Amino acid sequence: MTPLLIHKYHGLGNDYLVCHRSVAEQLSNEQIRILCHRHYGVGSDGLLIDSGDLNNPTLRIINPDGSEAEKSGNGLRIYARYLFDIGRVGHQPFLVRTAGGEVHCTVHNDFHQISVEMGRANFNPTALPALVNLPEALNYPLALADETLSVALVSMGNPHCVVLVDKLDLAQVHRLGPQIENHPWFPRRTNVQFVEVVDRHTLKIGIWERGAGFTMASGSSSCAAASAMRRLGRVDDRIDVNMPGGQLQITIRDDFHVCMRGPVHKIASLTVDKDCFVATVKVSI
């Protein structure tokens, strides 16, 4: 059995564990959930699995609840930095394959700064998938138990439900995020963003992630929120997206291809002790 060597990074407080697939292959889905647990494990917003391919790096993204995401923006930025740290890439742009499509990553001369070409924002609800029979759902009413929200549906390769609000309230994100994540419209659930338009170049967003819950930042969420506001004519083509964990710079082309740039920091490399997977008696208090 190879040692369970893992690496921990964060992008604006959106933290991920990274490991080679030879490590992930030794772990059950339940053990990955324990690994991501904030108290019983190392703690993270997900696990990034490196295929190890020298030429065509492929990334798998596992959420803390064990579900698999098609794409992750901060996850891709962290994966790009990891590949740079282990000498697999340099400062030239390179391609990464994900279940949600191919992307191009660039590690800038300051290796803390990483850009990802995230592909084209897709506003057709079937791309999420979402059970809304329209070509686009922007400023569209979503009825919840006690209120109706105005939402925009966007796929960045993974699903996003963007809620337009006059004033961002993070308590509302915690309260309504789970209801929207699990709404019947979304057969594979959805990521959720509450968006306040500050001006034509600035958004504030609060994030409730599918399979992860409230996070400090999210790259694909930033791309989805900025693209929806661009489609609605509320912002220009270069947008600073502010989140509790910090800011990402988003650029949107006329065809809605989206580029995101921001920082990544390495936290640690560590070897996981299998003892953390030994079942403990849990009591309900």
Ligand SMILES: N[C@H](CCC[C@H](N)C(=O)O)C(=O)O
């Ligand atoms: N934090 C990630 C989002 C992960 C999305 C994942 N929760 C999903 O199920 O799609 C990001 O930076 O894009």
